Amino acid sequence: MAWTTPPTFADTPSAAPTAADFNALVNDVIELSAASAEVNPPFASVYTEDGDVGENDANWFIRHTHRYLHWSATIIAGSTADFNVYFNGVAVYTDATNRATSYVYEGYVDLNDTGVIATTPTIGDWYKIHLDIEEDSASLALLVGYIVESPETSL
Amino acid sequence: MLPFATGEFLSAHKLNSISRNVYHIEGLIGGVAVPFGGIVTLGDITSAADVQWYIRHKYRYLHFHIEIYNLDTLEDATIYYGGTSVFFEGSDENNLANVTIDLNDTGIITPTPTVGDWYAITMDIDIDGGTPGTDKIHVNRIYESDVTSPTVGSSGASYSAPKIWAHGDYPTAAEMNKYSASLNYLYDRVGGGSINPAVMSNRSEHAWNASTGNESGMFLFHKHRYLHYINSDSNAEISDPSNVGDDVSLGSTGSWDVYDLDQIDWMTPGKIYYVKFATACAEDTTP
Numbered sequence: 529m530a531w532t533t534p535p536t537f538a539d540t541p542s543a544a545p546t547a548a549d550f551n552a553l554v555n556d557v558i559e560l561s562a563a564s565a566e567v568n569p570p571f572a573s574v575y576t577e578d579g580d581v582g583e584n585d586a587n588w589f590i591r592h593t594h595r596y597l598h599w600s601a602t603i604i605a606g607s608t609a610d611f612n613v614y615f616n617g618v619a620v621y622t623d624a625t626n627r628a629t630s631y632v633y634e635g636y637v638d639l640n641d642t643g644v645i646a647t648t649p650t651i652g653d654w655y656k657i658h659l660d661i662e663e664d665s666a667s668l669a670l671l672v673g674y675i676v677e678s679p680e681t682s683l
Numbered sequence: 684m685l686p687f688a689t690g691e692f693l694s695a696h697k698l699n700s701i702s703r704n705v706y707h708i709e710g711l712i713g714g715v716a717v718p719f720g721g722i723v724t725l726g727d728i729t730s731a732a733d734v735q736w737y738i739r740h741k742y743r744y745l746h747f748h749i750e751i752y753n754l755d756t757l758e759d760a761t762i763y764y765g766g767t768s769v770f771f772e773g774s775d776e777n778n779l780a781n782v783t784i785d786l787n788d789t790g791i792i793t794p795t796p797t798v799g800d801w802y803a804i805t806m807d808i809d810i811d812g813g814t815p816g817t818d819k820i821h822v823n824r825i826y827e828s829d830v831t832s833p834t835v836g837s838s839g840a841s842y843s844a845p846k847i848w849a850h851g852d853y854p855t856a857a858e859m860n861k862y863s864a865s866l867n868y869l870y871d872r873v874g875g876g877s878i879n880p881a882v883m884s885n886r887s888e889h890a891w892n893a894s895t896g897n898e899s900g901m902f903l904f905h906k907h908r909y910l911h912y913i914n915s916d917s918n919a920e921i922s923d924p925s926n927v928g929d930d931v932s933l934g935s936t937g938s939w940d941v942y943d944l945d946q947i948d949w950m951t952p953g954k955i956y957y958v959k960f961a962t963a964c965a966e967d968t969t970p
Contacts, residue, residue, distance in 0.1 A: 536863060547687040553866065554686060556866045560866065567882070568907050571718070571902040572901055586723060589824050591824075650837075676718070683955065
C-alpha cells in the first residue's frame, strides 16, 4: 500500500461516504503508523570548558517538522557576556545580558514568525542551528542540554 | 484495523479504531524533533578514533551529507560500514552532498545487513590545502531511508483531533474531514520516504562529567518502549533531570543491550530523561 490523499467528505446524499472512502483512511493510517515508528535518537548534549562557543564548536541539523525551536543551556561555571542562537547563519535570538553560574538559558523561537526568520522554513527541509556564546570570565563552562523542535511552546 | 465493506453497518467501534490510531500516530510524529547528532571538526576525521555513528538497520538506502569549508582540496574521503569501506572519493570536492549507498548491493555490502541489527558507520576524511585551523568538516546527517530521495507532503493542513464516536452518532462531513485533515498534516511531516537516523556515539564533550557531576549525556524525549544502548564501561544509568524519579542502572553484555522502559514508573510519554555513561543509545518500538 502507498499513501493516497484522503477523501474530502460532504454533507450531501450523493456524496455519502463509501467503503472505499473509509478504507482510504484506514490505508493511510497504516501507512503513517509505519513511518511514525522510527528510531527515537537522543540529543547528544554538549559540555564545554573551552570558553567562547561558536560555529566551529558545534552545529545541529534539523529536518524541519514543527513550528517552535526550543533550547536549553546551563552555565556550569564562570559567566557569559551574551548568548545567541543562529538559524542558517542568521541570529534569531540574542540575550546580551551578562549571566552568572547556574543561569539556564531556556527559550524558543517561532519558526513561522517571518519577523525573525526571513523565510519560514519548508517542512522537510534541513537547516542548521549553531550557538554563539561569549564568555565574560575565562572560566566559562557550559552545558547545551538540548535543541529540539516541537509543535508546542512548552515541552 | 479491519477494512470496511460496502453494505456493512457503520459502527462507532470501527470509526473509533481509526480515531484512536490517528491519536497514537500524532503522539509519535507530533512529539519533539531532535536534530541529527552531527559534528564539526577543524581537521581530519580519522575513523572511530574521532567519532562513529550507529544505525539500527531498517531500510535499503544509506544517505549521508558532509560539507567541507575553507579549504582548497579534499584529499580523500572513505566511509566505512561496520569496518568495511563502502564509499571512496579521491578527487577534489568541496562537499559530499546527498550521497546514497545501496545496502542491498552485495557488490559493496556483503552480506546484506539484517533488519534490526545495529551497525557502525565510521569515516576517514583527509583534507589538503586551505588554511590550518580554519578548515572545517561538517558531518550534517547520516540516515537510512526506503527511498533514494525522501520527500514530504505539502498540504499545509492542520491537525484536528478526530471524534470519538458513540452509538447513534451521525458521521457528518465536518467530523469526517477531521480524519482527512489530520492525516494530511501527519503525512506532511513524514512524507514519502522514511528517515531512520544514525545515532552518534558518545564523545568526550557529550559524556557525563563524573568529576564535576555536570548533567551532560544523552537527552531523550520518551517516545518508544525499548531503550537500546551500549554500556561499554558497565556504569550506564537512566536519570530523571527533575531529580524526582530514582536512577536506574543498566546492565551490560558488552554490545547492544535493550531495556524495557515500561519498568520505570516515572517514565511517561514525552518525559525528558537522560542516559549517563552510555556509549550510544536510542529508543525503538521493538526490542
